[in-house]
Amino acid sequence: MTEAAAHLPDDADAVRAALIEWYQADHREYPWRQTDDAYEILVSEVMSQQTQLDRVVDAWEAFLDEWPTAGKLAAADRADVVGFWTDHSLGYNNRAKYLHEAAGQVVAEYDGTFPETPTELQELMGVGPYTANAVASFAFNNGDAVVDTNVKRVLYRTLDVPDEDDTFAAVASELMADDESRVWNNAIMELGGVACGKQPRCDESGCPWRAWCHAYEVGDFTAPDVPTQPDFEGSRRQMRGRVISTLREFDALSLDELGPRVRVDYAPDGEYGREWLRGLLSDLEDDGLVETEADSEETLARLRT
The missing domain is CATH 1.10.1670.10 (Helix-hairpin-Helix base-excision DNA repair enzymes (C-terminal))
Incomplete structure (x- = not known):
């Protein structure tokens, strides 16, 4: 045995x-449980990562109203997709970037038709083993057993x-x-x-x-430790989202123009000053979301297009 x-x-x-x-x-009636469309399920899975399901419903429906198919999403401006993510407080903006790139792969590499196995789905940008298996399961009834925290x-x-x-x-x-x-x-x-x-x-x-x-x-209900979601208010996730939202409104901003729009207590040489802001911008540059340009006088930040 x-x-x-x-x-x-x-x-x-x-x-x-x-x-x-x-x-x-009897079960909770989330709308993505009423579909077997792989694109719609992928969007729900990406949005649901470390976000409470009840908060995802409105964002998922609005996202699909804006970009109802993988083709529509692939053709969208990435800044608009990232901006949607920020506006709906979904956190971790690189997930929006990866979802946009995955839609492009489906169009360019799979002729608009989603692959159906967990192994093939992992070839899509930002789709790891858990998400690939979930999409294979819920869209195609072709997955392995899901093993999440629950x-x-x-x-x-x-x-x-x-x-x-x-x-x-x-x-x-x-x-x-x-x-x-x-x-x-x-x-x-x-x-x-x-x-x-x-x-x-x-x-x-x-x-x-x-x-x-x-x-x-x-009568013993102990269980493995469960990681808790850090508070969003005041977090680096929230601040990165504010950077993206602000840069959507301007062609480019210097650090000292951008900083006060991100935090009201921004002070160039303070705890939340230029070095802190450079750290946020560095993270967003690594995610391919912003770019910075430095000359002898100042650093400018803008959205990457």
Whole structure:
């Protein structure tokens, strides 16, 4: 018996059936769960990275109103795409840049048709293993078992799986119903998000796995450490977004013209001064979003087009 199989209950088929039945009976109705369009799903996955799902809905719908297809997005001005990202406080503007470039790849390299396997999808700019697998699952029912923080928490508590990435992946793969990656991955992530969060709601949510759950049996709901999202207000993410928003309004600005528009307490030689601002601009240059030009008198910053 493999290590993964050793963690599965004898009636694994009943475990699988219970989860799918629970999910299909009632789940959160996010709009991207109503589509199998790969482009729409990719946009939702990129937006959802470290952003609460309820905040994503309006941004996702507005984005698709503006750029309804990969072709439309590929043809858009990148500054407009990054500006949208900033205006909707989605953070990490390089994700907008990568999404724009991925759309260009789909058009130029795949004749406008998305690849369908996790391996092929990883060839798209900014698409890592998790996102590729999610798109393959939800668009094409052709993915592997998703293993995110919620899934790890569920497996750790329910099946007493040790906190080891390889073991989590192996158990998730063994447990996933064959040829049902779309419904299965949605269902197990929903379980982690609704019933088995940091504060479990086993009975209130009608958790379908209570009969098999080790944590429910012993009353110990500890789980692997979960990284927390840093505060957005005052963060470097927020400040980078303000730089982008400001430079959209001007052809170019010097550091001392830009700084007060980013932080009201900007002071050229202070804690939030020129050196601090140069750091933000350096990050954005690395992401390919801005460019700077220095002469003997001052440094100018502008959006890269």
